[in-house]
Amino acid sequence: MIIFGIHMLISLLSLDLGRLDSKARFTLASFYLRYEFTATGPITIDELAGCLGVPTRESANTLNLLVKESILIATAALAQRAGRLKKSFRIHDDVVNKLGIARLISRPIDLAPHFGAVEHLIKRPYIHATRPDVEIYSMPTVKAEQTRAAVPNRTSLLSRSNRLLLAVLSAHADRFGVVNSLGNVELCRLTGLEQISLKQRIKKLVEMGFIRRHVPGVASPIYAEKLKSSYVLNLNHRQITLGTDKIGFVVHECADEWADDVRYIGDVWFDLERWRNSATKHKYSLPELSTPASVLRLFRRAPKHAIEQLQFFLSGCVTDLLARHWEQLDVAKSDFFLGVRGNISAFFRKPMRDVEDASSLDETEIIDFLWEMTIQFARVCKVRFSRIDGLAWSSLNFRLLPSDLRLGYSCLGMLLDGGAGSGRMLREVGEHAGTTKITTEALCPAELREKAGLLTPARAKAV
Structure with missing residues (x-):
């Protein structure tokens, strides 16, 4: 009932x-x-x-x-x-x-699945406007004979409009807190907010850690269809959970230099920035960059959130590979790899063209590059997460977190379904590695959470 x-x-x-x-x-x-x-x-x-x-x-x-x-x-x-x-x-x-x-x-x-969070956001008298690691559970004292609740202090409590916004997002989130089914127009309709107000509130909720990550939607000639905004809600925020995490998490940190050699979508963004930036002393030419010229020309004028939408999509591909084929991922040639290639190809509009002169691009080179990069990154994730003690990954339900494009891949983060109260962190330095169990996500160092995608950094840092 x-x-x-x-x-x-x-x-x-x-x-x-x-x-x-x-x-x-x-x-x-x-x-x-x-x-x-x-x-x-x-x-x-x-x-x-x-x-x-x-x-x-x-x-x-x-x-x-x-x-x-x-x-x-x-x-x-x-x-x-x-x-x-x-x-x-x-x-x-x-x-x-x-x-x-x-x-x-x-x-x-x-x-x-988040009935409790939706009810909590609407029904609980006081939800504080704090970062996720701030421990505040108390409510202002109300005398027993009072029949109405005290009026909240607006300077320290989350507004009812923000609580409603989070409740609507939670009502449409999957088990990991991911929402990608609501466009801004639809979200405004459901919450009664104006577009400008919605953007400001989402930004504030990201800053406070109620939303781990937000990528605006994009209507781009690069992609096959208009992409709606993507959100990753923080189901472990202490003002929602009251101190007991609702979902498990894993953070792998590699302090070795080889972690920087991992090629993924962040490196494409880095090459794109160097190629497009005319303010640098050295103007990079396409042959000087490691990303194929056809890929850079395709994204010639793409804004950052358009690349982040691709990152969200490819992270989903990596998650699907790991979840479905963990044991077979090291096989050199497998049929399921072709399925990934087909999904990546379908994500893009055809024919692919350079927006500057409408010239045709090498579609095979672009798709193969992204496909091989996705498979390689999935294998790297398997190697690194396999080193964490106490987890049988082939039997778990999980989701890889996309991190800020500028922060590199020294830290990787994963959310675990059904892993309430179970957090693990592994830090590798040379030959030294050890898994640490963490009772609540708030106890994981903030810097690692930002690098692993558990939080959005206050200011993106280039690496």
């Missing part, structure tokens, strides 16, 4: 509710968690505000809007005594019908 109720909340957060702003939508979600489809009974606005954890004035405004837009029904109580007006509120029948239809066509429950 609890799962059904939370599933209905996720359906409620996914409904098209017209002109409701983010505050009204948060109030509606809180109302549902408190009353579901039953009526409140006679209650004042002040009392209802306390039950919903929303300031009285804001509650009065949002409830009026919800009634005006036929989302809620308000019925005045009969035979009232002198004092503040009491009304009974309930969710409108039309909304109930929409929820019934939405439940029939929405994705299965097991594909929306």
Whole structure:
């Protein structure tokens, strides 16, 4: 019954509710968690505000809007005594019908796994606006006789609009917290936020570590279709988990020089930057760079987030290779490698052209380069993660984390499904290596988390 109720909340957060702003939508979600489809009974606005954890004035405004837009029904109580007006509120029948239809066509429950996080973000009175390693669980003291919650301190608590945004993202995330099914227009519709406000809030949530990584969507002539924004939510943020990690993680750090010899998409970006940068003393020519000329010409004017979208896609290919073929990955020639090549080819628009003069590019060279690089990187990941004690990778469900393009590959990060409370870190220096178990992700050094993709660095550092 609890799962059904939370599933209905996720359906409620996914409904098209017209002109409701983010505050009204948060109030509606809180109302549902408190009353579901039953009526409140006679209650004042002040009392209802306390039950919903929303300031009285804001509650009065949002409830009026919800009634005006036929989302809620308000019925005045009969035979009232002198004092503040009491009304009974309930969710409108039309909304109930929409929820019934939405439940029939929405994705299965097991594909929306973060019910607890969604409920927590809406229902919990206080969520602090802090970095993920800050330990704050206490709430302001409220006297027992008080019937309404204290108004939150806006300077130290996460705003209700930001909480709603995180709840909507969590409702659409996979088991690892990855969201790539929502474009900005759709996200604005679901949250009631404006485009400018949405971008500012996402940036703030990334800075506070509630979102590990965000890559904006891109409509590029390079790719076969328009790509929606990608998000990786931090399911282990202490303000969401209350100190107990919900998902496992692994960090492998290699301090040896050979870690810098690993070629992956970050090196393509590095070559592209050197080729395009006219401010340097030495103007690099295409033959001087290790990335094939056809690849660099294809991405001649691509912004960073367009390359990051490719990185997200290729990291998914690496994850799929490792998860499906861990034991067979070292075989020189295998049929599943051809499947990866086909997926990479389908990711790009054909024919491939140089945007400067529309000349045709060598598609085979481009696809083969990215394909071989992906397979090689998957093999490197297998070697490095195999050295971590206590994990049978062939039987685990995991996802490789894409890190900042400029930070190199001395650190690699992996998220583990079903590995709550299990964190491991391995640091290799020469012949010395040792696996360290970590009880919570917040105890892993911040610098390693940034390099491994568990957090977005405050400022990208070139390596």
